[in-house]
Structure formats: structure tokens, C-alpha cells
Amino acid sequence: MIHPLIxxxxxxxGWPHLEDAESLAAFTTAPGTHVVFVPGDPARNLETPDVAVILPELRMAFQNRFDCAVAGNGIEKTxxxxxxxYKTPSLIFFRAGQPIGAIPKVRDWADYxxxxxxxLAAPAPETAAETA
Structure with a gap:
């Protein structure tokens, strides 16, 4: 059962719930910066509900400079x-389909x-076409 805060x-x-590699790719390759929330098992990890509350606040603090989605069980490992x-919960940031950073576990607000x-200040990742 999914936790009510997730x-x-x-x-x-209205954030997407990404269930497979195709939905992950479609979300992370769209223009802009994206955060995938990897909750892990909220029954075993008591920090998961906290991060589920923090992420919307973080998005507002950064004036919607990134959009967000939730990773389903089937793609969390991917x-x-x-x-x-590899620690959950994690916030994993993507740009141009590539990860550009991650914030694992619960942090204090200043650290977030x-x-x-x-x-967000990281340069856009190089694509395979740019490195070929």
C-alpha cells in the first residue's frame, strides 16, 4: 500500500507516477530540469513521508524551476x-535525460x-551526439 503523503x-x-523505463525516459528527456522522487518502502523507511512533504515545498522555494514525478516500485532500482x-528516499535531478545530481535521505532545509x-547550476549534460 502506498503511503498517503506519497x-x-x-x-x-498531479505529478506523474513513473512505472516503467518508457515513462521515465519521456519525463526526464522533456525540456527543463526534472526531479524523480524515489521513495523506497515507507513502511521500512520512516524518512520517506518527510521527503514527500519536503519536495513540494522545495519546488515552491525554487519557483517551479523543476518539475517532479514519483518513481514506482518497478523502476526505483533503475x-x-x-x-x-542507492539510499532512499532520494531526490534525483535530471536534465536532457541524464542525472545531474541527487539528494538522498532527509536533510535540514539549509542543506536542501x-x-x-x-x-540546478550544473551545466547541461553532454549527449552521446555531442561526444561522438
């Missing part, structure tokens, strides 16, 4: 492996602000 992200806020971020500022 469910709120998709039902009330998302974590792409970013090299500093890390997010740093991640």
Missing part, C-alpha cells in the same frame, strides 16, 4: 542506478537549499 503527490498535485544514488542550488 499518494498525495500524484493525486492532489533510477537509483542511473544516478549512483544549498544542494538544490548547486545541482
Amino acid at each position: 499518494d498525495r503527490l500524484t493525486t492532489e498535485l 533510477v537509483c542506478e542511473l544516478a549512483g544514488a 537549499m544549498a544542494r538544490t542550488t548547486h545541482i
